[in-house]
Amino acid sequence: MSGFFAFVVLGVFTGAAYAIAASGLVLTYATTRVFNIAHGAFGMVLAFAFWDFSVRQGLPTWLSLVLVLGVVAPAIGWFIQRFVTRGLGDAPVSVSLVVTVGLLVGLIGVAQYLWPPEARILMPFRPETGYQVGSTYVTAHQLITIVCSVLVATLLYLLLNRTRVGTAMRASVDNPELLQLFGGRPDRVAQLAWAIGISLAALGGILLAPVVGLDYYALTLLVINAYAAAMLGRLKSLPLTFAGAMALGILESLAVGYLPTDGFIAGIRPVIPALFLFLLLVLLPQAQLRIGQVKGIVSAPVPSLLRAAISGVVLLLVVIVVTTGMSEANLLLVGTAATFAMVMLSLVLLTGYGGHVSLAQLTFAGVGALTYSKLAEPNLYGLVLTTLIAAGVGALVALPVLRLTGLYLALATLAFGVLMDKMIFQEEWAFGYNGTLPADRLSVLGVKIESTSGYVLVMVVFLVLMSLAVLALRRGVVGRLLVAMRDSPSACGTLGLDQRWFRVGLFALSAGLAGLAGALFAGLRGTIGAADFQFFNSLPLLLLAVVFGITSVTGACLGGVGLMLLPELQANNPELAGLFFVVLGFGAVALGRDPNGLANQLFRLGRWVRGQAEPWIRERIPVWAPNLADDEELEPVGLDLIGEPLPAPRAAGDLVAEEETSHATP
Amino acid sequence: MPLLEVNDVVVRFGGVTAVNQARFTADERRITGLIGPNGAGKTTCFNVITGLQRPTSGSVRFGGRDVTRTAVHRRARRGMARTFQRLEAFGSLTVRDNVRVALDIAGGFGGLMRSSSARVDEALDRVGISEYAAERADSIPTGTARLLELARCLVGDPKLLLLDEPSSGLDESETDAFGELLIALASEGKAILMVEHDMDLVMTVCDDIHVLDFGEIICSGSPAEVRADARVQAAYLGASDTDETQHDLAPLDATTTIPAVTS
Numbered sequence: 001m002s003g004f005f006a007f008v009v010l011g012v013f014t015g016a017a018y019a020i021a022a023s024g025l026v027l028t029y030a031t032t033r034v035f036n037i038a039h040g041a042f043g044m045v046l047a048f049a050f051w052d053f054s055v056r057q058g059l060p061t062w063l064s065l066v067l068v069l070g071v072v073a074p075a076i077g078w079f080i081q082r083f084v085t086r087g088l089g090d091a092p093v094s095v096s097l098v099v100t101v102g103l104l105v106g107l108i109g110v111a112q113y114l115w116p117p118e119a120r121i122l123m124p125f126r127p128e129t130g131y132q133v134g135s136t137y138v139t140a141h142q143l144i145t146i147v148c149s150v151l152v153a154t155l156l157y158l159l160l161n162r163t164r165v166g167t168a169m170r171a172s173v174d175n176p177e178l179l180q181l182f183g184g185r186p187d188r189v190a191q192l193a194w195a196i197g198i199s200l201a202a203l204g205g206i207l208l209a210p211v212v213g214l215d216y217y218a219l220t221l222l223v224i225n226a227y228a229a230a231m232l233g234r235l236k237s238l239p240l241t242f243a244g245a246m247a248l249g250i251l252e253s254l255a256v257g258y259l260p261t262d263g264f265i266a267g268i269r270p271v272i273p274a275l276f277l278f279l280l281l282v283l284l285p286q287a288q289l290r291i292g293q294v295k296g297i298v299s300a301p302v303p304s305l306l307r308a309a310i311s312g313v314v315l316l317l318v319v320i321v322v323t324t325g326m327s328e329a330n331l332l333l334v335g336t337a338a339t340f341a342m343v344m345l346s347l348v349l350l351t352g353y354g355g356h357v358s359l360a361q362l363t364f365a366g367v368g369a370l371t372y373s374k375l376a377e378p379n380l381y382g383l384v385l386t387t388l389i390a391a392g393v394g395a396l397v398a399l400p401v402l403r404l405t406g407l408y409l410a411l412a413t414l415a416f417g418v419l420m421d422k423m424i425f426q427e428e429w430a431f432g433y434n435g436t437l438p439a440d441r442l443s444v445l446g447v448k449i450e451s452t453s454g455y456v457l458v459m460v461v462f463l464v465l466m467s468l469a470v471l472a473l474r475r476g477v478v479g480r481l482l483v484a485m486r487d488s489p490s491a492c493g494t495l496g497l498d499q500r501w502f503r504v505g506l507f508a509l510s511a512g513l514a515g516l517a518g519a520l521f522a523g524l525r526g527t528i529g530a531a532d533f534q535f536f537n538s539l540p541l542l543l544l545a546v547v548f549g550i551t552s553v554t555g556a557c558l559g560g561v562g563l564m565l566l567p568e569l570q571a572n573n574p575e576l577a578g579l580f581f582v583v584l585g586f587g588a589v590a591l592g593r594d595p596n597g598l599a600n601q602l603f604r605l606g607r608w609v610r611g612q613a614e615p616w617i618r619e620r621i622p623v624w625a626p627n628l629a630d631d632e633e634l635e636p637v638g639l640d641l642i643g644e645p646l647p648a649p650r651a652a653g654d655l656v657a658e659e660e661t662s663h664a665t666p
Numbered sequence: 667m668p669l670l671e672v673n674d675v676v677v678r679f680g681g682v683t684a685v686n687q688a689r690f691t692a693d694e695r696r697i698t699g700l701i702g703p704n705g706a707g708k709t710t711c712f713n714v715i716t717g718l719q720r721p722t723s724g725s726v727r728f729g730g731r732d733v734t735r736t737a738v739h740r741r742a743r744r745g746m747a748r749t750f751q752r753l754e755a756f757g758s759l760t761v762r763d764n765v766r767v768a769l770d771i772a773g774g775f776g777g778l779m780r781s782s783s784a785r786v787d788e789a790l791d792r793v794g795i796s797e798y799a800a801e802r803a804d805s806i807p808t809g810t811a812r813l814l815e816l817a818r819c820l821v822g823d824p825k826l827l828l829l830d831e832p833s834s835g836l837d838e839s840e841t842d843a844f845g846e847l848l849i850a851l852a853s854e855g856k857a858i859l860m861v862e863h864d865m866d867l868v869m870t871v872c873d874d875i876h877v878l879d880f881g882e883i884i885c886s887g888s889p890a891e892v893r894a895d896a897r898v899q900a901a902y903l904g905a906s907d908t909d910e911t912q913h914d915l916a917p918l919d920a921t922t923t924i925p926a927v928t929s
Contacts (some may be wrong), residue, residue: 484756490753496742
């Protein structure tokens with residue numbers, strides 16, 4: 001019994017820390033509609049800052065606390081709201097998710113750059129003090145944490161219910177436009193909410209760091225517990241969030257005490273928060289369709305199939321030339337780039353066209369690789385099977401959350417990624433704990449492709465075929481529907497489209513493509529393990545896809561090369577490792593609002609060059625002129641890559657702006 | 667029995683009652699107008715009818731069946747189509763593809779195989795925006811985009827058309843043509859329910875008018891009856907003999923919405 005009490009005390013302590021962090025998340029989401037995926041990352045960076053003040057610089061603990069919680073954290077919160085997330089609440093969820101994922105990765109980079117990896121210890125508060133309660137020893141740190149959470153709850157209650165600005169905050173949860181009508185200032189409210197939210201993230205991080213350790217990733221991903229707790233309050237209710245945090249803390253603690261330490265059940269312990277999150281998502285009510293969104297997001301041109309095929313052949317030829325005589329190590333890199341490009345293609349379909357975000361796309365690739373490595377003699381049939389299994393898993397993730405959209409669907413993929421990472425992939429029948437599996441090279445039509453250079457070419461062929469398939473889909477009915485659903489789900493609904501099954505199908509297709517990529521990767525590498533498909537790496541993958549352009553095949557191919565280079569650059573310049581994350585993260589923050597990315601700039605450049613070059617060519621080589629002229633006339637809308645297929649998109653929000661002016665005089 | 671019956675619908679957002687005991691009908695071959703100042707709950711009514719908003723209480727019957735809890739897309743399949751006050755065109759697609767998507771959806775899985783471009787062009791022609799067919803929907807003028815939303819509805823051949831401020835953004839001659847189109851559509855058997863601020867258009871084309879104020883229907887009847895109603899004149903139409911004075915409704919809106927919110 002005393003053991004039980006001890007575990008409950010421990011649970012209440014962790015629950016209290018989760019509650020503090022989660023209430024910050026709820027505060028920012030509820031007032032600004034921006035779900036801050038990077039909430040934990042802010043807590044992590046600020047816990048490091050606290051360490052820097054109190055340990056490295058030797059300031060007194062109280063002063064360090066005041067500096068971090070009272071100055072640095074609110075300043076960061078204000079800055080982020082003012083310059084990064086403002087107006088993001090009205091943007092599609094896919095955009096706000098990408099921007100905050102960018103913040104997450106960028107912050108990890110900042111932490112790695114400012115505080116390079118070394119052993120750091122953050123001592124608990126008053127480490128030597130403790131109290132004997134019955135037969136249980138409660139440390140002062142635990143007690144302080146619990147008191148802090150009570151304080152936070154009380155202060156938040158007073159702020160929201162007893163002050164003008166708190167009332168304004170509650171009003172802006174329901175309707176920011178009305179708040180403005182009243183003379184309230186939503187921007188002020190949002191800035192305050194972010195300042196407090198980041199402070200709470202910092203407090204949670206500081207309280208948990210002595211327990212979890214000062215670890216970039218562990219502290220960042222602790223936020224999943226906060227997501228789970230916040231979800232019980234449906235991201236709105238603070239009391240329910242506190243209840244959720246306590247329940248989760250105690251549940252985790254009891255699991256440590258009473259679950260068997262080996263076997264399948266034991267694997268559940270580390271994934272309790274993810275399971276908790278997934279379960280709550282499944283239980284959420286039907287999402288209501290939002291109306292009045294910013295539209296016209298996809299603007300990358302769609303090339304004709306002929307043109308795309310020619311580009312594919314050119315790509316293949318380039319790869320042949322480049323890889324001739326290449327070292328084995330470099331060949332593996334080319335193959336890796338092709339793999340990432342294929343996974344990003346699956347994101348082009350899902351996110352670029354469909355507007356849904358998957359935070360665990362590499363996990364689906366891992367499912368494909370796992371299945372592939374179980375094949376006795378991998379051939380094309382085996383590859384088809386692998387794809388189907390990965391697609392089935394994708395459908396399984398989307399199916400329970402059939403009724404949900406946007407943010408919740410993305411969080412479900414996140415829970416899934418963690419689940420696979422910490423539990424399934426570690427199982428004996430899978431990769432095993434820190435283990436690897438051998439994988440054979442693929443046989444195509446009875447011929448086993450032994451040489452690495454040959455295998456890389458086969459991968460590029462698959463990449464080209466996959467690109468053509470994605471483009472064919474985009475040009476057809478399905479592609480039109482995908483883009484329409486992305487631009488306006490409500491219009492699709494009121495026109496009679498049942499989007500739920502469509503969404504499941506889209507998830508399955510995208511997961512299948514990622515799985516196929518993973519399978520080919522397994523064959524390339526020969527041995528494969530869970531480490532190759534770590535959930536966290538799905539985030540840089542998503543970011544690079546967005547930076548290079550998640551709405552075009554070109555963007556995916558460039559992004560694949562970029563993602564392959566990222567760890568290489570980090571390994572070659574270890575002192576700059578963090579900086580690459582910073583560039584990537586904040587690059588995504590900057591470019592996240594335009595998912596057409598760098599690829600679209602390339603298309604623009606191409607159009608410009610062609611526009612400049614054409615008259616020049618016509619002038620000098622008159623024989624060409626009629627051909628070119630014919631070309632122009634024959635071009636139906638949307639049939640050209642670099643020609644003028646689709647009229648240039650207008651800046652996001654134009655429609656709304658114009659519409660509003662037209663309503664000024666009803 | 668009317669095609670659409672809205673029975674005692676109440677919608678509350680937190681402490682705000684957006685629609686209070688609204689009760690009205692729309693029937694085949696008739697154009698029904700829903701008017702009232704901004705914030706009176708007109709668009710919320712549309713959202714309840716189409717299923718984008720679940721009412722706090724009350725019911726919606728369509729074609730003799732209770733559809734209050736029916737999913738959005740099922741109601742559309744039964745013959746409802748709507749346009750939006752805040753545009754919901756598919757901005758990344760061309761105007762023609764916008765309509766084509768609607769036809770694909772209306773055709774179900776059979777339609778996924780092949781959609782007839784003749785019907786698409788017909789719909790574009792009918793609302794008079796064929797010249798924009800090849801342009802991206804986020805690059806066309808607001809009025810044209812509203813007509814595009816109408817074309818998107820028409821291609822599915824709905825029984826009930828819900829039009830949310832369809833004429834805003836149209837100039838005078840375009841509005842006249844639009845009025846004629848509405849009358850023609852009604853004479854073909856469609857029921858049309860329209861939220862509209864252009865009083866000339868409403869008074870010319872509507873067979874029945876319901877006036878909403880503070881979420882409540884304060885008057886229902888023919889255009890002549892509504893025009894004669896004292897409460898309507900006081901709340902809304904009284905000052906609007908000319909086009910200019912209609913614009914004065916905007917400040918009135920601001921003052922009238924605020925007490926509703928605080929209550």
